[in-house]
Amino acid sequence: MTANSLTDRHRANPTKLRGVVYTPPRLAEFLASQAFGALGESTSIRILDPACGDGQLLLAAYSAARARNITVDEVVGYDIDRTAVDKASIRLSDVPRTTLICGDFLELTARSQGPMDLFDTTHEHEYLNFDLVVSNPPYVRTQTLGASVSSSLGERFGLTGRVDLYQAFVVAMIQALAPGGALGLLCSNKFLTNRAGASLRRVLLDELQLDEIVDLGDSKLFDVAVLPVVVSGTRANGVQKARPIDFRSVYEVKGKVDGFGRPISVLDALSKQRDGIIHDGNRSFLIRRGCLDRGAGSSSLWNPMDPETKKTFETIRESDVSELGVFGKVRVGVKTTADSIFIRSDWRELPRKQHPEPELLRPLLTHRDIQPWSAEPGQRQILYPHRDEGGRAVAVNLANFPKTAAYLNNYRDRFGGSSLRN
Numbered sequence: 001m002t003a004n005s006l007t008d009r010h011r012a013n014p015t016k017l018r019g020v021v022y023t024p025p026r027l028a029e030f031l032a033s034q035a036f037g038a039l040g041e042s043t044s045i046r047i048l049d050p051a052c053g054d055g056q057l058l059l060a061a062y063s064a065a066r067a068r069n070i071t072v073d074e075v076v077g078y079d080i081d082r083t084a085v086d087k088a089s090i091r092l093s094d095v096p097r098t099t100l101i102c103g104d105f106l107e108l109t110a111r112s113q114g115p116m117d118l119f120d121t122t123h124e125h126e127y128l129n130f131d132l133v134v135s136n137p138p139y140v141r142t143q144t145l146g147a148s149v150s151s152s153l154g155e156r157f158g159l160t161g162r163v164d165l166y167q168a169f170v171v172a173m174i175q176a177l178a179p180g181g182a183l184g185l186l187c188s189n190k191f192l193t194n195r196a197g198a199s200l201r202r203v204l205l206d207e208l209q210l211d212e213i214v215d216l217g218d219s220k221l222f223d224v225a226v227l228p229v230v231v232s233g234t235r236a237n238g239v240q241k242a243r244p245i246d247f248r249s250v251y252e253v254k255g256k257v258d259g260f261g262r263p264i265s266v267l268d269a270l271s272k273q274r275d276g277i278i279h280d281g282n283r284s285f286l287i288r289r290g291c292l293d294r295g296a297g298s299s300s301l302w303n304p305m306d307p308e309t310k311k312t313f314e315t316i317r318e319s320d321v322s323e324l325g326v327f328g329k330v331r332v333g334v335k336t337t338a339d340s341i342f343i344r345s346d347w348r349e350l351p352r353k354q355h356p357e358p359e360l361l362r363p364l365l366t367h368r369d370i371q372p373w374s375a376e377p378g379q380r381q382i383l384y385p386h387r388d389e390g391g392r393a394v395a396v397n398l399a400n401f402p403k404t405a406a407y408l409n410n411y412r413d414r415f416g417g418s419s420l421r422n
């Protein structure tokens with residue numbers, strides 16, 4: 001699984017290239033209701049999804065408007081995929097005043113940002129003036145886009161660093177909003193906590209009056225390899241009010257957990273403003289509620305700061321105790337998105353030909369192994385098919401690790417590719 005072979009497979013795969021994973025209906029409903037939560041009093045609105053796929057989000061937004069007695073003047077969807085647009089037109093056949101366009105939305109915004117042409121009869125400048133923009137924009141990794149596409153997107157949309165396609169879309173979505181118009185965005189949560197996301201965090205803070213961030217973490221609400229977040233807010237109209245930005249996060253709690261009531265789905269719990277531990281019938285989750293630390297600008301990472309955590313930090317800072325960051329760099333640990341494949345305590349029990357080469361198996365230290373003043377790694381080891389190259393993790397060439405390749409091949413369906421090279 002060299003970095004190149006993975007990227008080549010993504011490039012050769014139209015689904016990966018266009019970042020196509022449609023939003024399931026219940027999540028679409030949640031996203032729409034978050035967007036309406038941000039929107040102020042409105043009697044009539046125009047709705048846009050700039051990458052509408054099969055139209056599920058547009059339908060959810062339209063239904064949410066009707067449920068709130070808001071008149072919908074127009075529903076507009078763009079997608080570059082003709083088949084998706086055809087599916088959307090069937091799904092939205094009962095929705096009046098719907099316009100679905102097969103086209104590249106980024107091209108359209110780029111044209112609309114250019115100098116005004118007096119003879120332009122398309123009225124695109126005025127057209128991009130929506131009251132509600134909802135989207136789960138295409139997620140295409142920088143590596144799949146290629147460096148030159150990524151940097152030209154960065155230039156075009158005022159973003160720096162490693163620009164992913166969804167980041168360019170977020171800027172384009174904001175540009176398509178009327179002042180005071182509301183955004184409901186579903187995308188990868190990576191930008192919250194990585195350096196490459198700093199530029200997007202700046203855009204969101206500068207251009208929007210953010211209403212709420214809901215980090216859906218590892219709740220696995222739909223079939224994507226990345227962890228999703230829902231961001232809602234309105235296009236800033238002059239000076240932004242310094243009010244707290246709500247921030248909730250949902251992460252699975254493993255092991256025995258007491259104290260939850262009747263089973264409830266994650267989205268129902270979020271919609272009902274429940275927090276703490278919940279159980280969905282199969283798994284337990286911790287829903288944390290807090291605020292985005294206002295001191296945290298675009299350069300700091302975005303995490304929910306609940307009142308208790310805030311107090312703990314204040315106490316630590318007032319005392320003589322040093323924070324961990326004084327002793328070393330605090331970094332995000334490994335995210336496998338397939339823990340059961342990469343983390344095991346029974347590697348030795350696998351058939352010999354599939355027992356990964358020892359140099360790729362590393363001891364694993366998690367929060368569960370840490371006690372005050374001591375850290376004892378447990379039995380589990382992580383398969384880490386990377387090597388360190390000047391501080392950067394580089395994927396190893398599996399041709400040199402045939403047993404690891406044989407093991408990972410068992411799960412090739414989970415990785416969404418054809419057989420791994422070995």
Ligand SMILES: C[S@@+](CC[C@H](N)C(=O)[O-])C[C@H]1O[C@@H](n2cnc3c(N)ncnc32)[C@H](O)[C@@H]1O
Pocket residue numbers: 018019020021022023024049050051052053054055056057078079080081084103104105106135136137138139
């Ligand atoms: C992650 S899917 C989401 C679809 C839909 N919004 C939903 O939530 O179910 C992303 C969609 O973006 C479309 N897409 C990719 N690049 C695009 C572009 N430049 N302009 C418009 N649509 C694009 C893909 O064809 C795909 O249908």
